Structures are given as structure tokens and as C-alpha cells.
Amino acid sequence: MGKPDAEGHGPSDGLPDLPPEWGRVVVPDDASALADEAAQIRRELRRAAGRTGPHRALVLPMVVLLVALLTTLAGLIAVTLPRANRGTDRPTLRPSSPPPALTGRALPALDLVDAGQAPVPLRGLLPAMIILVDGCPCPAVVTEAVAAAPAGVTVVTVTGGRAAAPPPVHGVRALADPAGGLRSFLGQPARPGTAAALLVDRAGTVTRALPELGPIDAYRGDLTALAA
Known part of the structure; x- marks a missing residue:
């Protein structure tokens, strides 16, 4: 049984009034x-x-x-962001090496030019040590090669373009390679400060390729063998 609500319908027993x-x-x-x-x-x-x-x-x-x-x-x-400078952490630069198949190959029949722009068949100078000086004249190493070359072996310096550089020492045959055929045969671009060399016997076969011509002791034996 319910109790009366807060609207006066009955006692609220102490309950608060509710909203109307x-x-x-x-x-x-x-x-x-x-x-x-x-x-x-x-x-x-x-x-x-x-x-x-x-x-x-x-x-x-x-x-x-x-x-x-x-x-x-x-x-x-x-x-993607560039890495911070790591001080001495730098990649090691290794000298380039010649193509493995270059030694034993036949020297191409190239015609170079001398100081008077006259054509000079390169095979007509064999046996020879051919030094490419388009990246560096390097007179010291050229002079050393001339001094060590045995009789009958021609030391040839080759520059790029149409003008042959003056020989740094007496006894050098200075030529130019306008078409770049010799550099293309070597298979490596010219590098500043570095001279490259090819040692070619009298039959026209490459016996040694030196992408970076260094001290004479590194190739003296091969140079001497060209006179055989």
C-alpha cells in the first residue's frame, strides 16, 4: 500500500518535498x-x-x-637525412686496379700524333713502356722509368687532346692521343695526380698494366724483360 505523495495527498514521513x-x-x-x-x-x-x-x-x-x-x-x-660528421670515420679509398683480362691482350693498332701533328703508329715503337700522363705529368716517375729502361725499349708519354706534352727528360717519345683510344683500352679514366702505364713486348702483347705508376722497384723486372 503506497504512502501519500508530496502534493498534500498524505503525510511524507519526514521526506523532503519533491519537484512538482x-x-x-x-x-x-x-x-x-x-x-x-x-x-x-x-x-x-x-x-x-x-x-x-x-x-x-x-x-x-x-x-x-x-x-x-x-x-x-x-x-x-x-x-634520408644526411648523417652527422663522424670525425675520422671515413671510407677507405682503394686504388683502382686494371681489368684482370688486360694483361696478355694485344695492344690495339692505334695511330697517335707527335708535336707536329704527324701520325705515329704506336705498334711501330715496340717494345715499349707507354706512360699515360693525361692525369699528371709526373716528371719524377717518368725520369725514373727512362733511367731503368734497357736498351731497345722505348719510353712513350701520351697525353690527351691534340697537343703532345714536352718530354720531361731526354730519351722520351712524347705523343698525344686525340681520339682517346689508349685510355679507352686501359678501361679507366684519368685521375688527377696519377700516371698510368702499359708495358708491351715486341709482339704487341701487354705484359703488365700499372693503373698507378709508382716506384721503379714495383715493375723493374717486367721492364727489363721487355728487352728479351
């Missing part, structure tokens, strides 16, 4: 009478949770995707 817009409120003596209302409220709450659940379920995958994207971008930036 609530209308007539009946408080049951037995709480089980509210079971139907409680069940309806629970159904409403479940429906509300079902409406918002899918949106919450998308939050975690979106966060994971965002973290993966930021990690990928950070890795790309680290790879």
Missing part, C-alpha cells in the same frame, strides 16, 4: 513492486551501451595504426 513536475509519486511498501521498472531501466542501459560500443571498439585499432605510421615516418627521416 514529477507529478504524483507513490512509494510502494514492497521493493519487489519496482522490479518491472528496474528491468526496463537495465534494458535501456544495454541498448545505450550497444549504440556506443562499436565507436569505442574502433578507438584501439586507430591508436595502433597511428603509432605504426609515426614509427615508419621516423625511420624514413632517419634514413
